Amino acid sequence: MQNALMGILLQCNKAITRCSRKITGRYYSTGAAKPELTSIRYKIQRGPYATVTDADVRFFESLLGSSHLITDPDECEHYNIDFAKTVRGASKLVLKPTSTEEVCAILKYCNEQRLAVCPQSGNTGLVGGSNPIFDEIVISLKLMNKILDTNELTGILTCEAGCILQDLDNHLSTVDLMMPLDLGAKGSCLIGGCVSTNAGGLRLLRYGNLHGNILGIEAVKANGDIVDALNTLKKNNTGYHLKHIFIGSEGTLGIITKVAIQCPPLPKAKNVAFLGLASFDKVLKTYFLAKHHLGEILSSCEMMDRLSIDVSINNLGMKNPLTSREDGHEFYMIIETSGSHLVHDEEKLSSFVEKAINGDLIEDGTMTNESKKLDTIWALRERISEGVLREGYVFKYDISLPLLSFYNVIEVLRKQIRDPRIIRISGYGHLGDGNLHVQVSIPEYYEDVAAQLEPFIFEYVSKCQGSISAEHGIGFKKTKYLHLSRSSSEIQMMYDLKKMMDPNGILNPYKLLEPIIEKL
Template sequence: MIIIKTMMLGLIRGRMMSVMAGRALTALPRSKARLLTSHQSQHLHSASSSCQKCELTSKRYNVQRGKFSAVSEHDLKFFQELLGSHRTVLGEEELEGHNTDWLGTVRGASSVLLKPKTTEEVSAILSYCDQHQLAVCPQGGNTGLVGGSVPVFDEVIVSTALMNQVESVDTWSGVVTCQAGCILEALDQHVAEYGLMIPLDLGAKGSCHIGGNVSTNAGGLRLLRYGSLHGSVLGVEAVLASGEVVNCLSAMKKDNTGYDLKHLFIGSEGTLGLVTKVAINCPPRPAAVSLAFLGLQSFDNVLKTFKAAKDQLGEILSSCEFIDQSSMECVEGNLKIKSPLDEYPYYMLLETSGSNGDHDEEKLNNFLESTLGSGLVSDGTVATEPSKMANIWALRERIAEALILDGYTYKYDISLPLPHFYKLVEDMREHLGSNVVRCCGYGHVGDGNLHLNFTSRQYEKEILERIEPAVYEWTSQVNGSISAEHGLGFKKRNYIHYSKSLGAINLMKQMKKLMDPNGILNPYKVLPD
């Protein structure tokens, strides 16, 4: 049965001018669509409150501390004179949420959190830390999933939370320039006032910072349509370990002068420099958005439906998401969210966005008629009303939150050739058997990004050893990538050889040594021991 909803989204008119905003972005009132946000924040609290159950990362993974200094009273005096006591946060309780990831799977022991507001303050902090051999952990919204944004030992945490100024919005070229601490959702709503959109959309958009997104090269739901941040980010300002400011903040869409240095900071997870500002290319905001939610009987039909969507929907296809039955059962059972469809082995979400609602709706209806008629799709519903789209998106975006309620989650973010996309889930399900509560897969089938998840009642080293390196070996054998969009962080750094050659790894180490000779920036991350 097809349920067709016809309510059109309003057209947002942009102001054709270049605007110097000079405006701070804090978290705006959050919609229910496209984010974990308030739901995630509850589990941020639950993860923090369960810190005592989570071993220190250094102990659980037997990490040897680098030859860094410990923070002294002299160091604290410098930080307090630079930032003031209110932006120099001390105390175990105050730092609890910053020392632990929101999943509650890694935990550090930092005793000081710094909150600079300007690039100059970041420069002074890093220069001092470099001179005094103090390790630094850059931190944005702390929504990462591989332990890249929390300390391993007692690193000084440098938060971008107060660096939330939008410097300019150029509507002629469609470029926003802002500080690294702008919250993604707030930034997207800000550029919406000018008829633009941020080409990145994530489940954690209500909490994550744009600087963290750039530093991890976050992918998200719109990559199929708008590509990765390597293409969308036009310029970056970053501070090196020495305190030197590298200004590559060009907002030009064509700048062919020498090495494109901004790419060194996109995806390097704060190990080469701390990103302080970014310039992002923003496409026009679509006037009409539609969402199709489909039920399918086989994964082969999922792949054929994706191909049909690319052929028939073409330029209006903006997202193609996949959910397996186990993931859907988790959301429905743990969060009590009801699917509008009956039970199927596989589900797909197809989002279209364009400038003409009638045109897009006709194309989507023709696509559904075709795929239902051919038997590729067994059932489906279409929505254009924002509230109904929000409810459907929640089924996909709250899976990570639902999995937490199973107990402990082992999460893997992997890129795979589409013919092998779901076979990994099936093989690992057979490999682990009854050792885990759940083995499920979901993700961005449009770009080959699988989110593979296992849950157990509590963390068990034996389960982790059965998963790793088996998952990475399987991925390597089909020429996939062990990290699709979350980065390597702490958890994956020693498995990088499954995706990168020895020559590439050695070159990365040389770049790290050149740009951060003392190794103070986000140590124990990205590069292998």
């Protein structure tokens, strides 16, 4: 047993391909063809909005300057199509404001002219929420990327909505702080989009969701009015907390332009254990053991099944650090600790792994605190979304489930859908907060495969008392299924808020509350 323990605690010293965690661009599926127009594929009827005219273009050009306006069809396609090439709009105009005042002027004009708009951040979502459906004007926030204030004493960062998450993290590290949010797409996603979708990420287990970390917000309503809720107090119990209206509203109630974020101290010690397991039951038992044994230093607990890890290994040429079995393991876990004392944390993690071995929970594993190896291990998990796109089209579902039902949905799908065209049905995600990412890969989009998956998967999740969306929002793709996770009274209140804040329905139409026009 001692020899086995020593072997499992050895850090992986073999040369393994280093892959940076920073995702700097968009990843598209290998097919060169554009996806079918969303309006045609999903048979959507255009709302009663005006069409952009030459006079409108001239107005925006006088407001922003020609360099901050895109009308070239080829350039517009980058904003019309999502990163996974699953949706495609037909916008002929992209605006790139550089200030809140310009956003105000844009929305005031669009509201008066009844021109629909589609706010867009990094375009890294899964549900088509940041892409136009028809010819909505795309408002890109990428040029609003200033860091406005960093309060080292209180740990509060104030910035514009167009700041890239990775850039914010790099900036904060210079003053021993970090972002409470960490995503695989951190090199391209923008903080405004993260807040608009209430993104969760890899370390929600430790730092909580954005409703708790966002102290203040500045947003612009449909009529151009500014909502200044950019308060930086940790405790401000005065009336309605209006910031929460915009967190998770997906650009349907207003466009977020600035945020104030509570940032935790940068950990002085970080350790990762990469584990191979034989069954999901043992995954659950290992997570339970980690929570109780690692306690306050546990910062992340991720689960990947064999087919998910195969994506990174086979499609991206990465190496599996665990080589004790040629055929790999049925399940893998990444358990990360973050603390202030390296030796103490290392001892706790080693003790945890020893208990897991003695309890016959894990088959193999490796631990490390070296930054290069940390990055490589995390890349195996974070680049799954990139690798799966190389197989063709992928149906991706971001769902929350009670832990006892967490992996059942994958097994049920494999039994329910036995279509020979399906390449893989796999699952991975944030075990620590019940967030599972389901991937169903096929060579190209097939409508009959989509019909087999939806609404079956959403109805199954609802029966398990889960949520049809964990961290990517409802967007366009899940509007028909909102009722499976929200009561009728909640949905009606959402419509009431939409009608009050955007009576003409110009903000991100066809999203979240589809069909919105008939309800207004």
